[in-house]
Amino acid sequence: MMTLKEYLNSDRMGYFPLFSKAYLLDWLLKPEQYWIRKYVRMLRKEEFYMNHRKNRLLKYYFFRKKNILGARLGFVISAGCFDTGLKIYHYGSVIVNPKSRIGRNCTIHGNCCIGSKGVMPDDSPVIGDNVDIGQNAQILGGITIANGVKIGAGAVVTRSVLTPGVVVAGVPARIIKKNDESYCNND
Known part of the structure; x- marks a missing residue:
């Protein structure tokens, strides 16, 4: 125990x-x-x-x-959302929906929202291990984020990112960089 x-x-x-x-x-x-x-x-x-x-x-x-x-x-985080290894770099408006599930070693840089789109039924994101969430990023809806994904500053992620180890950015967010490891995982 x-x-x-x-x-x-x-x-x-x-x-x-x-x-x-x-x-x-x-x-x-x-x-x-x-x-x-x-x-x-x-x-x-x-x-x-x-x-x-x-x-x-x-x-x-x-x-x-x-x-x-x-x-x-400015933090609103319910118990049980994050697995071990959480790292928060800055304070200011970190909001996490209680139904969201985030894996191990998540890094948050501040001013982030992880939650639903406000549509019923209340869908919340499922985020994998070792995900880095940039400043002012938003992850919205019942989507899945793969392991090792880096979400750029100011990104609005509304679609699932199923390729591990990629970098997503933009509004709406899309893959802007694929790592060599991600090519190996897809073969």
């Missing part, structure tokens, strides 16, 4: 050792990454007490702390 410490350290948020010089400077100066790390820790604690060690009181406690901090940062 996974412990809380193991679960919290499964993300790629760059936590500092307790009472190290970097930790103390981070705590004193409270830069942007300090608040983002704090938010992700609250999100992961809520998930831990919701899924691994069921405790309603602690789950709701961390749910509330996460939402208060999320209102300051």
Whole structure:
């Protein structure tokens, strides 16, 4: 069974050792990454007490702390959407539909929307592992994004990207670069 410490350290948020010089400077100066790390820790604690060690009181406690901090940062992320390895680079309007599912090692650069198109039934994206979502990108509708896809800044993705390891950009988004690995996967 996974412990809380193991679960919290499964993300790629760059936590500092307790009472190290970097930790103390981070705590004193409270830069942007300090608040983002704090938010992700609250999100992961809520998930831990919701899924691994069921405790309603602690789950709701961390749910509330996460939402208060999320209102300051502009984050609306429900527990259970992201797999391990989450990395958020900037704060400001990161909105994720609760029905969206995002794989391991996802990177978000800020001002992103992952959600439905507002059409019933409520369809939400399914995103693979190792996906990099650029600044101000939007992924909308019941679509699938393959593993290793890089989504460019400002892209609006409304169609599935089923080729692994490609780069998509534009409005509407389309493939602008195929990696050599993606050719090997299609043969």
